[in-house]
Amino acid sequence: MAELSDIANAVIRDEIEEFLERPDEIERNVALFARMRPEMQDIAAALIEGDNHTVDALTVKALEEGTEALEIMDDGLIAGMGIVGIKFRENFIFVPEVLACARAMKAGMAHIEPILSASGVEPIGTVIMGTVKGDLHDIGKNLCIMMLGGAGFDVVDLGVDTSEDEFIAALEEHGAPIMGMSALLTTTMPNMGKTIEALIDADLRDDVMVMVGGAPVTQEFADDMGADGYGKDALSCVALAKKLMEERG
Numbered sequence: 001m002a003e004l005s006d007i008a009n010a011v012i013r014d015e016i017e018e019f020l021e022r023p024d025e026i027e028r029n030v031a032l033f034a035r036m037r038p039e040m041q042d043i044a045a046a047l048i049e050g051d052n053h054t055v056d057a058l059t060v061k062a063l064e065e066g067t068e069a070l071e072i073m074d075d076g077l078i079a080g081m082g083i084v085g086i087k088f089r090e091n092f093i094f095v096p097e098v099l100a101c102a103r104a105m106k107a108g109m110a111h112i113e114p115i116l117s118a119s120g121v122e123p124i125g126t127v128i129m130g131t132v133k134g135d136l137h138d139i140g141k142n143l144c145i146m147m148l149g150g151a152g153f154d155v156v157d158l159g160v161d162t163s164e165d166e167f168i169a170a171l172e173e174h175g176a177p178i179m180g181m182s183a184l185l186t187t188t189m190p191n192m193g194k195t196i197e198a199l200i201d202a203d204l205r206d207d208v209m210v211m212v213g214g215a216p217v218t219q220e221f222a223d224d225m226g227a228d229g230y231g232k233d234a235l236s237c238v239a240l241a242k243k244l245m246e247e248r249g
Ligand code: B12
Pocket: 078, 081, 084, 085, 086, 088, 089, 090, 095, 096, 098, 099, 102, 134, 135, 136, 137, 138, 139, 140, 141, 143, 144, 180, 181, 182, 183, 184, 185, 186, 187, 211, 212, 213, 214, 215, 216, 230, 231, 232, 233, 234, 235, 236, 237, 240
């Protein structure tokens, strides 16, 4: 089993020691960071500190040194945000600090976005993506959009706080075969189901495959609301979109 001392970066070691209390979360994060290259730990540490300039510089450096964009996304950025999420949940930090970390995440994403979304392949189809009404979280959705672009999908991004009417208007305008909804709040998750009901009322449900995701969303919840698929992360989002395209024929 990995030990705290196996983690090269002192900031990450301190963060885990000081802020993580649940044994499962300590074990998971120690294992995650211990297997990570020190350069990626440094990016995660800068993100946790909300230091967008350092995340920016370290991301550029890592890319120049030949690091894969996906490794930076998963190990540096998403892993760092995982610690931020726990500190936020436990009230060690509050919205302003999380916003600084989100800004740092976006600084890194700005450099990996052109790489992950450059596909060079024939467009497979159009995906409409939005974060549901009442919800302003867009980091995960934006990662999914990058990866979908990289896999050859054209993506129409409806942004955050997307109403049922906005999803419907976009479907009518683009005739997209797939629509993806993201929700990060338990209070906004039901708006996914409401949007699906609105699609039924608008007689559009049979024209589009609906996929859903976001940290609190589960396969069971997706099934209950009548979605066609659930994806746990950006990679599964792409696999799911491809599968739904095939199923649709
Ligand atoms: C960053 C953040 C914020 C930032 C958002 C900045 C931004 N531009 O997005 C700010 C500070 C604005 C914010 C605000 C709030 N937040 Co907030 N936030 C977070 C935090 C720390 C990280 C979210 C994140 O970006 N994760 C990283 C990304 C990469 O992961 P992801 O979003 O899960 O996305 C991945 C997958 O889920 C999947 N995926 C996502 N979407 C989709 C869609 C499809 C179709 C598919 C297939 C897959 C998929 O792929 C993604 C990539 O791998 C989470 C903690 C957490 N553990 O999630 C809390 C969290 C979501 N927030 C929370 C809360 C409470 C709030 C506020 C209400 C706080 C407040 N008091 O004001 C407000 C709500 C604002 C609003 N109306 O939306 C709670 C929600 C609790 C709950 N039970 O609902 C959480 C869980 C924190 C906690 N307390 O534990 N937040």
